[in-house]
Amino acid sequence: MKTYNVGIIGFGFIGKVHAYGYANIPLFYEQQDFATRITHVCTSRPESARRAAAAIGATHACTDSRDITDNPDIDIVDICSPNDCHCEALLAAIAKNKHIYCDKPLVASYAEAQRVQAALAGYRGVSQMTLQNRFFPSTMRAKQLIEEGRIGDILEFRGRYLHSGSADPKAPLKWKLEAGTVADLGSHILDLVSYLVGDFAALQAATHIAYPQRPSLNDPTKLVPVTAEDNMIVTAKLPNGAIGSIVASKIATGTEDEVSFEIYGSKGALRLDPMNWDKLYYYDCAASGAPLGGVRGWTAVDCGQRYAKPAGFPTPKASIGWMRGHMHCLYNFLSAVHSGQASGPTLERGVYIQYLMDKVYQSAKQGTWVNL
Known part of the structure; x- marks a missing residue:
């Protein structure tokens, strides 16, 4: 060995x-x-x-x-x-x-x-x-089905990677916040979607900073300027003209660590729902059904990997199976x-994703489509 x-x-x-x-x-x-x-x-x-x-x-x-x-x-x-x-x-x-x-x-x-x-x-x-999001059985099988032509020509697509950790204005300015959402989450979802549907021909992007100032990590009583984006929304176009949206956000209140995609084709469609193994669905008969339904219905409880201490690894927000990927x-x-x-994905792929992120910033700054 x-x-x-x-x-x-x-x-x-x-x-x-x-x-x-x-x-x-x-x-x-x-x-x-x-x-x-x-x-x-x-x-x-x-x-x-x-x-x-x-x-x-x-x-x-x-x-x-x-x-x-x-x-x-x-x-x-x-x-x-x-x-x-x-x-x-x-x-x-x-x-x-x-x-x-x-x-x-x-x-x-x-x-x-x-x-x-x-x-x-x-x-x-x-x-x-x-x-690692490429390496779940669901995403590997999606790639196989697309390559086999099972869904036909791609007509439309969506990809999302959502967090809520930056929705709180009191969240301190840690290094990941300073790096920005495009680099942190955007790199993942840009890779996953382009891996599945193919390289993009053009894109248009917008980014947003939710709070211009946040508490300093070293001194929470002081506010420091925020220069990195909290979310990105990208409209991407394929060589065949099909368009889709790709979203990465750290200000999606109520979300956990939610990766999802939808790919619609001329013969079929594929969809990955976010964190579908991680929520306890609870129906409370005591909840009021009036007026107009009141608040009665299924509640998705965010259980995630919230084991009691001393458990602490991996992150409680990671989906069940996250480590498996x-x-x-x-x-x-x-x-x-x-x-x-x-x-693969090799370092060359890393270079390409860096190129895509650079074009996202360029488009967001110019407010225009950018050819790739």
Whole structure:
């Protein structure tokens, strides 16, 4: 059995998700061809690096990503840091031909993505983006049915990724809020929809900042300016002229972690409902049915993954099965590493999604359609 040494850069929430995947792949997949071992973990502070290493049994804790990217003993570089820290780590790992598993979005800007694209010209490793929504059975089957022609020519489509965490004006300005919804959620839904329906021919976009000021993370008594968008609405056009909408929002009050799509074709249609395994539907006969129905009806209770403490991982808002998508996404990457054949989505796909996000910003700023 071939064992691949892994170094994880960044160990916040998504770092735990990836570490969980490496640790549990043997339980999910019955194969004896390869295994992984996390030997290094890198964070911004020595104390957090030591805690992370102790938690996952890594032998080395570090604060310099070069201790991973330039280390000849490391086979796989797993990048889980904030996306504005990705570029230099990616370039270093590409230069050393490391296998790379990179969380979305690829980098912080399209200019950085172009630097990565140029570096990939001589790259001999295997890369993959963490775009796990592709890897649920429902989305994989949707792709199969579309490719088989079961729904015919695509006439119309919709995709949504909705959160509500920024609907509260008192929510502090954390780094993800500063990165913006286009990068955080938009990267996921832009990838998923274009993966299913095909590349877009043009798009028109609008974005919105709900609150121009938010409390500072370090001092909640102070308000600081907000420069990143809270939502995006994109109208996208396919080469055949079909149009659809793609929405990403962190101000959709009452939502959890809701990914959904609808694809309508000349022969059939496909639909994924948001979080349909995660809600307890409750009907209260005591509720008033008057006037005009009153408030009687089915209530969807947001149970999510709200287990009692000490449970705390993954996020309580993640859908049941959310980890399963991450597991298969990681397994797909490890299988590609072992076979030497990238199956995607590769870093090139990350560059393309960065390009789409750049065009979303361009369209939102200009208020016009932008050709792709």
